[in-house]
Amino acid sequence: MSDSSDALIPNEIVISLRDFVGQEAAEGVFYGTECLLTISAIYILIRQGLRNSLPRCFLLAAASLMLFDSTMLFAIHIMFDLAQINSLGDPSYDFQTIIHWESAAVVFLRLSYLAGDLIVVWRAWILFDGQVVFRMILSVCVLASTALLTVDAYFSIRKNMSLNSDDFNQKLLPPAILPSVLLCTNVIATLFIAYKAWHYRQFFKAHLGAVKRKSQAQQVLVLLVESGFIYCSLWIVGIIWISGHLSVTAGAYIGVIFPHAASLYPTLIILLSALQKTYCDTTFQGKIGSQPMEFSSGAPGATQISQSIRFANNSTSGSGTMDLVSCGDVVERGSSSDEDATDGISSGPNSGKQEVI
Known part of the structure; x- marks a missing residue:
């Protein structure tokens, strides 16, 4: 025992x-x-x-x-x-x-x-x-x-x-x-x-x-x-x-x-x-193809801003479609390319497309 x-x-x-x-x-x-x-x-x-x-x-x-x-x-x-x-x-x-x-x-x-x-x-x-x-x-x-x-x-x-x-x-x-x-x-x-x-x-x-x-x-x-x-x-x-x-x-x-x-x-x-992705069409994925769209600011008394923007498809494209990039206090239009399609958010008062990844 x-x-x-x-x-x-x-x-x-x-x-x-x-x-x-x-x-x-x-x-x-x-x-x-x-x-x-x-x-x-x-x-x-x-x-x-x-x-x-x-x-x-x-x-x-x-x-x-x-x-x-x-x-x-x-x-x-x-x-x-x-x-x-x-x-x-x-x-x-x-x-x-x-x-x-x-x-x-x-x-x-x-x-x-x-x-x-x-x-x-x-x-x-x-x-x-x-x-x-x-x-x-x-x-x-x-x-x-x-x-x-x-x-x-x-x-x-x-x-x-x-x-x-x-x-x-x-x-x-x-x-x-x-x-x-x-x-x-x-x-x-x-x-x-x-x-x-x-x-x-x-x-x-x-x-x-x-x-x-x-x-x-x-x-x-x-x-x-x-x-x-x-x-x-x-x-x-x-x-x-x-x-x-x-x-x-x-x-x-x-x-x-x-x-x-x-x-x-x-x-x-x-x-x-x-x-x-940086393309703004991610907001409208599956709903908007590649048609041009017009956007304008609707604030009373503000200067009307109108830009023609083409929303590209998700597939990478070498064509010069236009994209919308948030750049601090402004919006710039830049030419997209194969390399740009995988970039991150661009930001800066003087920058167009900026690679961040």
């Missing part, structure tokens, strides 16, 4: 194993979702062509970096859990190698956050072509995020290497500072996109007031704003978690899924940008 009792696994080990399995399963779900979205985005970017598009090359590099970082984090978390399982039966287990891997994970995680912020800021940046104030604010946000990520990585590595830097790290850089700065960057970028979405809607409401449906560009901007605020709420949860206001179990789960969840929104931006 005593032999069978000795053979039973202690309850503490059972709980630890259950937590390890649950955490890795939760992380695997988010990592798998991130892989699916990122691979889809990379495939679309490559299909659209990289040779003559610097923005697409940037997005491809950023998406690949985030996927690589997430893969390394997932592998390191598995290795760390395996090491902890081994230590359950061997208290003298050497964790030195795992500590080095944890230091590498710190770097990968910060690089992933930086790449994500660059993508979010890029989406807002291209909507404000020629508007210096907006771009200066976005530049300051990126510089602040980069500086904080670098400093935080340095002190986190020192802490992992047990160099007696705990007190110094806490006093110089409180844990909540980094996520707070990243949250501010994302809130500002999302608000800028929301402003552009409102401006875009007001413009089309004034000139296309009879149209009930939203254009695809409007739908993309609205989706970016909505998902952006969801992403900001994720950082708020991160601040609460880092501040130690959650239970140990909840904190452990958030700790493993947060890096992958934080990469989903930047990847979604790439997908939306890559799939976005």
Whole structure:
């Protein structure tokens, strides 16, 4: 009887194993979702062509970096859990190698956050072509995020290497500072996109007031704003978690899924940008062929604006059909071509068609 009792696994080990399995399963779900979205985005970017598009090359590099970082984090978390399982039966287990891997994970995680912020800021940046104030604010946000990520990585590595830097790290850089700065960057970028979405809607409401449906560009901007605020709420949860206001179990789960969840929104931006069309016929898809249409502003006392616009079909056409491009405070008519058909939203007081993908 005593032999069978000795053979039973202690309850503490059972709980630890259950937590390890649950955490890795939760992380695997988010990592798998991130892989699916990122691979889809990379495939679309490559299909659209990289040779003559610097923005697409940037997005491809950023998406690949985030996927690589997430893969390394997932592998390191598995290795760390395996090491902890081994230590359950061997208290003298050497964790030195795992500590080095944890230091590498710190770097990968910060690089992933930086790449994500660059993508979010890029989406807002291209909507404000020629508007210096907006771009200066976005530049300051990126510089602040980069500086904080670098400093935080340095002190986190020192802490992992047990160099007696705990007190110094806490006093110089409180844990909540980094996520707070990243949250501010994302809130500002999302608000800028929301402003552009409102401006875009007001413009089309004034000139296309009879149209009930939203254009695809409007739908993309609205989706970016909505998902952006969801992403900001994720950082708020991160601040609460880092501040130690959650239970140990909840904190452990958030700790493993947060890096992958934080990469989903930047990847979604790439997908939306890559799939976005600039032709205004997306508003009338399936209802209007390629007939010319006349639009005029109907505001009382306003100068009547009348433009003849040909709405092209969805199929790529090399003919010189005319399209309508929202450019801040003006509307310009530009000649479309095969290359233009996959471009994103153009914006700027002096720009015609502007490639943003």
